[in-house]
Amino acid sequence: MTTYWKQVWVIIWKDLVLEIRSRERIASMAAFAVLAGVLFNFSIDTTTTRTQDVAAGLIWMTLVFGGLIGVGRTFQLEAEDGAFQGVLMSPAPKDAIFLAKTAANFVLLYAMSLLVLGVFAVFFGLEVGSNFPWVALVLGVGALGFVALGTLFAAVSTGTNMGETLLPVLLFPLLVPMVIYGVGTTTRLIAGRPFDEVEANVRMLGAFALAAVAAGAVLFRYVVED
Amino acid sequence: MSTAGTRRAAIALTLAGLLGLVALYWMVFFWVPTEVNQGVVQRIFYVHVPAAWTSFLAIGFAALASGMYLWLRDERLDRAAMCAIEGGLVFATLVLTTGPLWGKIAWGTYWTWEPRLTLTLLLWFIFLGYFMVRNATEDPEKGKRFAAVVAIVGALDIPFIHLSVIWFRSLHPEPVVARPDGPTLPGDMLITLLFGVLVFTTLFFGLFLFRYAVEGLRSESDLRARSAA
Numbered sequence: 001m002t003t004y005w006k007q008v009w010v011i012i013w014k015d016l017v018l019e020i021r022s023r024e025r026i027a028s029m030a031a032f033a034v035l036a037g038v039l040f041n042f043s044i045d046t047t048t049t050r051t052q053d054v055a056a057g058l059i060w061m062t063l064v065f066g067g068l069i070g071v072g073r074t075f076q077l078e079a080e081d082g083a084f085q086g087v088l089m090s091p092a093p094k095d096a097i098f099l100a101k102t103a104a105n106f107v108l109l110y111a112m113s114l115l116v117l118g119v120f121a122v123f124f125g126l127e128v129g130s131n132f133p134w135v136a137l138v139l140g141v142g143a144l145g146f147v148a149l150g151t152l153f154a155a156v157s158t159g160t161n162m163g164e165t166l167l168p169v170l171l172f173p174l175l176v177p178m179v180i181y182g183v184g185t186t187t188r189l190i191a192g193r194p195f196d197e198v199e200a201n202v203r204m205l206g207a208f209a210l211a212a213v214a215a216g217a218v219l220f221r222y223v224v225e226d
Numbered sequence: 227m228s229t230a231g232t233r234r235a236a237i238a239l240t241l242a243g244l245l246g247l248v249a250l251y252w253m254v255f256f257w258v259p260t261e262v263n264q265g266v267v268q269r270i271f272y273v274h275v276p277a278a279w280t281s282f283l284a285i286g287f288a289a290l291a292s293g294m295y296l297w298l299r300d301e302r303l304d305r306a307a308m309c310a311i312e313g314g315l316v317f318a319t320l321v322l323t324t325g326p327l328w329g330k331i332a333w334g335t336y337w338t339w340e341p342r343l344t345l346t347l348l349l350w351f352i353f354l355g356y357f358m359v360r361n362a363t364e365d366p367e368k369g370k371r372f373a374a375v376v377a378i379v380g381a382l383d384i385p386f387i388h389l390s391v392i393w394f395r396s397l398h399p400e401p402v403v404a405r406p407d408g409p410t411l412p413g414d415m416l417i418t419l420l421f422g423v424l425v426f427t428t429l430f431f432g433l434f435l436f437r438y439a440v441e442g443l444r445s446e447s448d449l450r451a452r453s454a455a
Contacts, residue, residue: 152379156372160362169358170376173351174383177390184393201393208386215382219375222296 007092011100016107018077025070026108032069033116036062037123051124056186060179062116063143067109068171071150072157072164074101079158084224094221098151102216105147113139131189138189138202142182145209149174152216155223181205229442236435243429250418250425258418267331270324272418276426277320278346282384283427284314285349288356289381292374301445304370307377308360309437313430315353321346341391348387352380 019026040058044051078084087097117139121128128135149171157166182205185198195202254272261268288310295303325343326336337343356376363369 149379152375156359156375159368159372160359161364162358162362166355166358166362169351170355173348173355173387174379176348177383177386180390180394204386204389204393211382211386215379219296219378222371223375225371 004093004096007090007096008100008103011087011092011097012104012107015101015104019104019108022077024077025073026111029066029070029108029112030115032066033062033112034119036066037116037119041123052126052190053187055120055124055126056190057183059113059116059120059139059186060142060183062120063109063113063139063182064146064172064175064179066112066116067143067146067150068164068167070108070112071105071147071154072167074105074151074154075158076164088224094224095217097224098217098220099213102147102151102213105151106144109143109147110140113143126190127192128190129192131192131195134195134198135186135189138182138185138198138205141202141205141209142178145178145205145212146175148209148212148216152212152220152223155220159223177208178205181208229439229446232435232439232442236432236439238432239428239435240432243425243432246421246425246428250422253418253421258414259412261415264332267328270328272422274321274324274328275419276422277317277324278342279423280426280430281314281318281321281346281349283430284310284317285352285377285381285384288314288377292377296371296374296378302442304374305438305441305445306434307374309434309441311353311356311377312437313434315350315357316433317426317430318346318350318353322350339391339395341388341395344391345384345388349380349384352376352383356380 036058040062041051044054075084078087088094092100114136117128117135120126150167153167153170154164156170157164160166181201185201185205188198189195250272254269258269258272260266288307291303291307291310294300295307322343325346329338329340329343330336356373359376360369360373363372
């Protein structure tokens with residue numbers, strides 16, 4: 001079992017080092033997050049709508065679209081170099097590869113979602129206050145569900161000749177539970193309601209994330225086999 | 227089952243389904259009493275609900291066949307999954323056309339985020355994704371595997387989608403929800419509904435077997451063409 005987690009860790013480390021050195025995905029995701037905040041600001045007429053009321057929805061939409069940019073390219077770099085064959089031929093089991101890829105994507109997406117929260121708090125004047133740890137938890141659980149499904153279907157879409165354009169078609173219908181529970185809980189937490197009120201929904205979000213990770217770990221081997 | 231046997235079964239089931247459909251329409255238009263609150267429009271219910279049931283049966287059946295395909299790699303299982311999804315797409319389209327027609331009169335609006343209608347719309351997109359993935363690979367075997375994964379994950383996601391859209395709905399209550407609840411349905415209506423479900427299920431399997439036989443013939447002719455070449 002310890003070899004298993006060592007294999008997982010090696011792949012996570014490889015992906016993160018690659019990301020830190022190239023800054024390819026994190027830079028575009030971060031720029032996207034800030035610019036989306038700017039555009040969303042102009043998409044709201046503040047004479048009719050209070051930005052605080054819709055901010056949670058916008059945060060999650062930014063997370064979904066920004067996540068697509070990052071997750072969609074999970075396998076792109078390795079596929080272009082033919083390096084992914086090497087990863088697949090390594091002694092690591094396929095589910096270890098999936099878990100590692102998902103974890104590396106999670107680090108990226110979670111960093112981005114915290115940035116989004118910060119940027120939107122500044123742009124829209126949100127007062128998250130004492131609920132900040134809970135909002136951070138909800139964003140983390142949601143991001144986990146997103147990257148699990150995203151990584152699985154990024155492997156699928158990379159293998160097709162449609163590439164990343166296929167990813168939203170496959171992903172968006174499946175992400176509806178994440179968006180509903182995520183936005184619902186975040187809206188209430190930002191409005192200063194106690195965590196008890198949304199706990200059941202956070203649990204549902206967690207169940208969704210765990211189911212997504214489990215399904216991905218089981219099914220990934222059928223996607224990448226050759 | 228041989229292809230000829232599948233075809234015979236397909237003809238038998240489809241004929242039974244079509245005859246049942248005639249009987250169902252007779253029941254819907256002449257036999258079943260008119261619902262008090264909604265009037266005549268409620269009769270679309272006997273087509274709408276069985277179609278919805280059939281499309282969910284289709285995704286369940288397809289996910290099962292897909293899982294078995296990934297395990298056993300029998301081409302027939304993949305063919306069964308694909309034909310079921312195709313049938314599901316047809317019946318889900320039926321739900322999504324009858325729903326708004328009914329909704330316009332019963333609720334006063336073509337579209338409302340009613341949980342079951344929302345779920346069917348998302349199911350329709352899952353079906354669509356299945357075919358897009360399947361046709362987007364150069365290697366057909368790869369497309370089959372990818373499509374199987376889409377069907378399985380889609381079926382697993384449905385309970386989550388269902389729960390979440392119900393919860394979402396509870397946040398945004400609609401003023402009028404005119405939807406008959408199963409158990410409280412009066413006898414005649416319940417019989418018509420159950421008969422409708424039976425007819426649509428029979429028809430689904432009839433059409434399914436037809437498609438399945440066609441796909442069988444196609445792969446046979448492919449095989450022959452390849453051995454001749």
